[in-house]
Amino acid sequence: MDLLSRHGISGVSMRSVAREAGVALGLVNYYYDDKTTLIRAALRRVDEHDLLLVAPDPSLTPEEQLRNALRRVAGKDLLTTRYLSLRLHLWALAQADEDYAQINAAAFDRYLDGLAALVSKARPELPWEGCRERAADIVVIQNGVWLTALLGVDTASIQRSIARTEQIAFAPVQE
Amino acid sequence: MDLLSRHGISGVSMRSVAREAGVALGLVNYYYDDKTTLIRAALRRVDEHDLLLVAPDPSLTPEEQLRNALRRVAGKDLLTTRYLSLRLHLWALAQADEDYAQINAAAFDRYLDGLAALVSKARPELPWEGCRERAADIVVIQNGVWLTALLGVDTASIQRSIARTEQIAFAPVQE
DNA sequence: AAAAGTATTGAACACTCGTTCAATGTGCAT
DNA sequence: ATGCACATTGAACGAGTGTTCAATACTTTT
Numbered sequence: 489m490d491l492l493s494r495h496g497i498s499g500v501s502m503r504s505v506a507r508e509a510g511v512a513l514g515l516v517n518y519y520y521d522d523k524t525t526l527i528r529a530a531l532r533r534v535d536e537h538d539l540l541l542v543a544p545d546p547s548l549t550p551e552e553q554l555r556n557a558l559r560r561v562a563g564k565d566l567l568t569t570r571y572l573s574l575r576l577h578l579w580a581l582a583q584a585d586e587d588y589a590q591i592n593a594a595a596f597d598r599y600l601d602g603l604a605a606l607v608s609k610a611r612p613e614l615p616w617e618g619c620r621e622r623a624a625d626i627v628v629i630q631n632g633v634w635l636t637a638l639l640g641v642d643t644a645s646i647q648r649s650i651a652r653t654e655q656i657a658f659a660p661v662q663e
Numbered sequence: 664m665d666l667l668s669r670h671g672i673s674g675v676s677m678r679s680v681a682r683e684a685g686v687a688l689g690l691v692n693y694y695y696d697d698k699t700t701l702i703r704a705a706l707r708r709v710d711e712h713d714l715l716l717v718a719p720d721p722s723l724t725p726e727e728q729l730r731n732a733l734r735r736v737a738g739k740d741l742l743t744t745r746y747l748s749l750r751l752h753l754w755a756l757a758q759a760d761e762d763y764a765q766i767n768a769a770a771f772d773r774y775l776d777g778l779a780a781l782v783s784k785a786r787p788e789l790p791w792e793g794c795r796e797r798a799a800d801i802v803v804i805q806n807g808v809w810l811t812a813l814l815g816v817d818t819a820s821i822q823r824s825i826a827r828t829e830q831i832a833f834a835p836v837q838e
Numbered sequence: 839a840a841a842a843g844t845a846t847t848g849a850a851c852a853c854t855c856g857t858t859c860a861a862t863g864t865g866c867a868t
Numbered sequence: 869a870t871g872c873a874c875a876t877t878g879a880a881c882g883a884g885t886g887t888t889c890a891a892t893a894c895t896t897t898t
Contacts, residue, residue: 496759498673502856512877514859523856573758580755583748583813584671596814624820625827631814632807638758639771639806645799652800652827677886687847689889698886845894854885863876868869 489530493574497581500527524587531578531588535595541566542602550609554657557606561630562650572638600627607657614661626653664705668749672756675702699762706753706763710770716741717777725784729832732781736805737825747813775802782832789836801828 491500491508502523506513520526542557560566582592604623608616633649666675666683677698681688695701717732735741757767779798783791808824 494759496755497671499759501854503854514857514878515876517857518875576751576755576758579810579813580671580751583751584669584674593815621820621823624816625823627816628807628811628820628824629804630807631810632803632805635754635806635810636803638754640768641799641802645796645803648796648800649803676884678884689848689887690846692887693845840898842897843895845892847890847892849889849891851888852886855883856881857883858881859879861877861879864874866872866874868871 489534489574490570492530492577493570496577497527502526524585527581527588528591531581531591534574534578535591538595538599539602542599542606544605544609550606551658554606554610555654557603558626558653558657559650561633561653562646567637567646569638572634575634576638600624603627610658611661618661622656622659625656629653629656664709664749665745667705667752668745671752672702677701699760702756702763703766706756706766709749709753710766713770713774714777717774717781719781719784725781726833729781729785730829732778733801733828733832734825736808736828737821742812742821744813747809750809751813775799778802785833786836793836797831797834800831804828804831 491504502516503513505526506516509516516526520529541560545553545556548556565571578588578592582589600620600623603626604616604619607619607622608614611619614622629649629652633646636649637646666679677691678688680701681691684691691701695704716735720728720731723731740746753763753767757764775795775798778801779791779794782794782797783789786794789797804824804827808821811824812821
């Protein structure tokens with residue numbers, strides 16, 4: 489994943505992976521049948537990590553859970569070049585390969601569902617379809633935040649964008 | 664560019680470019696010194712195309728110019744898989760290569776400036792710094808729209824996001 | 839018509855890639 | 869200690885890569 493985030497997919501060769509792991513070339517193919525199997529494993533790992541962002545946490549109130557999930561997007565551990573770059577390369581990879589695209593799309597759907605569930609818990613009077621709508625709108629901005637952070641935009645506009653996601657999430661439900 | 668958008672950077676070889684152009688391998692290296700020179704040329708072309716999105720059009724009122732620029736982002740010609748995928752691969756490329764990153768960052772700055780200028784024309788009473796702020800906020804959402812469109816989110820949320828950019832752009836200036 | 843300049847070709851080179859595989863090392867039950 | 873399963877190594881192979889270059893075709897100038 490370090491190699492992928494730093495040098496892109498062209499920097500990820502079986503040999504460079506072996507070197508990075510301090511291991512002989514043959515061993516990589518011993519644990520991973522294919523290069524695509526190896527990439528798939530990395531993809532799944534990142535996707536699982538992303539899902540944790542919207543995982544329910546019963547020790548908090550629904551409002552706190554939702555707010556935390558939204559703010560974590562601009563947290564120090566996520567807004568690193570390494571993670572963002574990794575995400576970007578995985579997206580690009582998914583565009584070029586049907587197989588990766590499916591894994592990515594599935595993870596994206598689960599993320600959207602998780603976020604919508606958080607919204608639903610915080611705004612129980614909002615019908616499920618409305619929660620999905622809000623989640624979708626929020627994800628657009630979140631993706632924008634991730635991407636724009638990579639391009640080096642000032643952090644102020646990122647903070648404003650996060651505030652905007654909260655505004656969408658917590659908007660009062662109209663009759 | 665077709666090759667890049669369809670198969671990613673690994674699908675762009677001097678031979679595949681030659682084949683796509685219906686030309687012998689040697690000719691590619693005749694017109695482009697390097698492979699990186701060729702990629703740079705493609706990058707610049709896309710960036711110039713992007714700049715046209717926020718180019719001033721004296722035949723329209725400032726409000727119309729700004730509104731058109733914002734709506735063009737979700738236009739039929741831009742919201743194609745080909746263009747979005749191309750953008751994504753170029754971003755990923757810029758992440759892996761310092762040289763491409765600089766070209767990309769410069770183009771991004773010019774785009775931001777162009778958008779801020781449109782805002783300034785439509786809201787002359789807003790100080791320049793405020794225009795830059797609005798432009799930055801809008802770009803976050805626009806990037807999100809582009810990225811999310813690739814992941815296949817429903818067009819409804821994209822339309823709502825575009826509306827949100829207009830809302831930011833045309834917000835009344837408070838004293 | 840001859841010469842000069844430009845365009846175009848494809849073979850050749852050295853190199854890296856993913857994958858395979860026989861050989862060797864390591865840990866553990868018997 | 870012997871045997872056996874698992875772990876690890878690095879050399880080898882064929883395919884694909886970017887780049888170079890002499891040879892050829894086409895245009896323009898003289």
